[in-house]
Amino acid sequence: xxxxxxxxxxxxxxxxxxxxxxxxxxxxxxxxxxxxxxxxxxxxxxxxxxxxxxxxxxxxxxxxxxxxxxxxxxxxxxxxxxxxxxxxxxxxxxxxxxxxxxxxxxx
Amino acid sequence: xxxxxxxxxxxxxxxxxxxxxxxxxxxxxxxxxxxxxxxxxxxxxxxxxxxxxxxxxxxxxxxxxxxxxxxxxxxxxxxxxxxxxxxxxxxxxxxxxxxxxxxxxxxxxxxxxxxxxxxxxxxxxxxxxxxxxxxxxxxxxxxxxxxxxxxxxxxxxxxxxxxxxxxxxxxxxxxxxxxxxxxxxxxxxxxxxxxxxxxxxxxxxxxxxxxxxxxxxxxxxxxxxxxxxxxxxxxxxxxxxxxxxxxxxxxxxxxxxxxxxxxxxxxxxxxxxxxxxxxxxxxxxxxxxxxxxxxxxxxxxxxxxxxxxxxxxxxxxxxxxxxxxxxxxxxxxxxxxxxxxxxxxxxxxxxxxxxxxxxxxxxxxxxxxxxxxxxxxxxxxxxxxxxxxxxxxxxxxxxxxxxxxxxxxxxxxxxxxxxxxxxxxxxxxxxxxxxxxxxxxxxxxxxxxxxxxxxxxxxxxxxxxxxxxxxxxxxxxxx
Numbered sequence: 052x053x054x055x056x057x058x059x060x061x062x063x064x065x066x067x068x069x070x071x072x073x074x075x076x077x078x079x080x081x082x083x084x085x086x087x088x089x090x091x092x093x094x095x096x097x098x099x100x101x102x103x104x105x106x107x108x109x110x111x112x113x114x115x116x117x118x119x120x121x122x123x124x125x126x127x128x129x130x131x132x133x134x135x136x137x138x139x140x141x142x143x144x145x146x147x148x149x150x151x152x153x154x155x156x157x158x
Numbered sequence: 159x160x161x162x163x164x165x166x167x168x169x170x171x172x173x174x175x176x177x178x179x180x181x182x183x184x185x186x187x188x189x190x191x192x193x194x195x196x197x198x199x200x201x202x203x204x205x206x207x208x209x210x211x212x213x214x215x216x217x218x219x220x221x222x223x224x225x226x227x228x229x230x231x232x233x234x235x236x237x238x239x240x241x242x243x244x245x246x247x248x249x250x251x252x253x254x255x256x257x258x259x260x261x262x263x264x265x266x267x268x269x270x271x272x273x274x275x276x277x278x279x280x281x282x283x284x285x286x287x288x289x290x291x292x293x294x295x296x297x298x299x300x301x302x303x304x305x306x307x308x309x310x311x312x313x314x315x316x317x318x319x320x321x322x323x324x325x326x327x328x329x330x331x332x333x334x335x336x337x338x339x340x341x342x343x344x345x346x347x348x349x350x351x352x353x354x355x356x357x358x359x360x361x362x363x364x365x366x367x368x369x370x371x372x373x374x375x376x377x378x379x380x381x382x383x384x385x386x387x388x389x390x391x392x393x394x395x396x397x398x399x400x401x402x403x404x405x406x407x408x409x410x411x412x413x414x415x416x417x418x419x420x421x422x423x424x425x426x427x428x429x430x431x432x433x434x435x436x437x438x439x440x441x442x443x444x445x446x447x448x449x450x451x452x453x454x455x456x457x458x459x460x461x462x463x464x465x466x467x468x469x470x471x472x473x474x475x476x477x478x479x480x481x482x483x484x485x486x487x488x489x490x491x492x493x494x495x496x497x498x499x500x501x502x503x504x505x506x507x508x509x510x511x512x513x514x515x516x517x518x519x520x521x522x523x524x525x526x527x528x529x530x531x532x533x534x535x536x537x538x539x540x541x542x543x544x545x546x547x548x549x550x551x552x553x554x555x556x557x558x559x560x561x562x563x564x565x566x567x568x569x570x571x572x573x574x575x576x577x578x579x580x581x582x583x584x585x586x587x588x589x590x591x592x593x594x595x596x597x598x599x600x601x602x603x604x605x606x607x608x609x610x611x612x613x614x615x616x617x618x619x620x621x622x623x624x625x626x627x628x629x630x631x632x633x634x635x636x637x
Binding site for chain 2: 121147
């Protein structure tokens with residue numbers, strides 16, 4: 052039998068809980084594994100779903116709103132690709148809007 | 159005694175029973191913050207957490223070194239029980255004195271005891287706290303001094319801005335887009351697409367942190383004013399990776415470059431108005447190039463929230479004095495300005511020699527002309543003690559005419575987006591409104607129609623007051 056790796060937990064922030072959509076998405080996520088590197092950020096391309104049944108070996112993704120309110124139930128994700136720590140943009144630009152525009156462009 | 163560093167100040171705080179050393183291990187992940195918040199809300203001592211989970215012996219976190227008026231008085235070398243009015247007066251007199259800094263040799267600079275450079279940089283090596291559960295990250299820069307410089311004028315700005323650990327060698331942060339840091343970035347770096355060197359300084363002398371909260375005028379170096387307040391120059395030393403000068407006695411200096419073309423998430427964070435209110439993902443990204451730090455470093459935290467805390471106390475002092483000076487320059491006959499800590503620089507009390515609508519309008523103009531951090535301004539006559547909120551509230555309740563005594567000013571592009579009552583749309587557009595509550599008697603009223611305040615001091619003749627005071631003990635009344 053192959054070894055099943057433990058499910059990791061991540062956290063991401065959205066303006067409204069309803070902004071989180073299923074499918075392939077670019078996300079900044081925070082590692083919730085205990086230790087000194089807890090809360091370090093990763094910028095990833097991932098497949099996100101409300102249910103873990105639709106994903107193979109997914110990690111848990113906790114969602115928080117813009118005031119830090121935590122959604123009661125988690126989502127799930129599979130990281131497809133790790134990206135650079137940042138995205139192109141001007142200081143004080145709304146990061147989430149820039150990311151939404153990038154997604155629109157990609158179709 | 160002039161304090162050169164954070165550690166000197168702890169000795170005095172300890173002697174004055176203003177410091178608690180927490181020897182039991184605490185978790186940087188929420189626990190240190192929760193203890194600090196509870197301590198603030200009981201007006202308890204400054205804290206030094208001496209054993210932090212996951213970190214080596216000696217790595218520490220402090221909180222609340224300026225969180226009460228007593229500690230602000232001590233940091234100004236005044237007696238612990240100095241009244242607020244006297245602290246204001248001392249600060250007002252000393253803050254205009256400028257004493258330029260002295261440059262220290264690197265070998266004499268404690269902040270250079272340890273140096274992490276380039277790919278050796280690892281911000282995870284320091285116990286940056288999760289200040290409040292649900293914050294966007296580990297905020298290493300809260301009670302900090304952030305330094306940046308305008309290359310065109312050589313003006314060096316010191317401010318206090320939040321910065322969190324993004325990755326081991328990136329910080330993200332949120333100096334407001336209307337801040338002096340942003341002014342320099344937008345003026346001298348963004349147009350040329352150049353990164354701006356900055357230094358995030360933790361744990362320097364207490365007055366440097368207090369002045370970092372101040373509204374010192376554009377193009378004036380805060381460090382000169384810190385020297386004036388101290389009566390001695392601040393010792394500075396050159397950064398490893400830029401020509402910025404930083405306090406030589408700091409606990410830690412994080413050197414980096416604020417990028418003109420890269421962004422990453424910051425926030426949300428429980429902020430100084432006492433809420434975590436949706437300001438996130440509209441900040442700046444900093445590539446960290448070096449960290450220099452003292453052995454057994456102390457990460458200085460302010461667990462911001464509902465008042466009082468270091469921010470609401472320090473800003474009460476620094477903002478009020480800056481406002482008083484500004485209003486006088488603007489031609490307002492000010493007697494005093496008080497920023498009650500409970501009003502978190504949203505609510506300002508202004509005493510004037512002569513009131514009325516014209517003066518109230520002038521005051522509102524002053525507060526809404528440029529970058530706007532305040533929104534409610536109570537204007538009172540000179541007979542009201544602005545430091546006595548009981549008197550201020552009585553005056554507001556009885557002299558502010560709800561129809562003609564309330565003046566508004568709407569604006570866009572320069573409001574304080576941390577103001578909790580603004581909608582998300584207003585915050586995004588920096589749209590806001592300020593109000594003046596004119597609680598003064600109309601100057602056009604004849605003297606004989608002005609109601610006489612029915613207080614001991616004002617409704618009796620001098621003879622009666624003197625007689626009652628002289629005979630007070632013989633009445634047998636203890637008050």
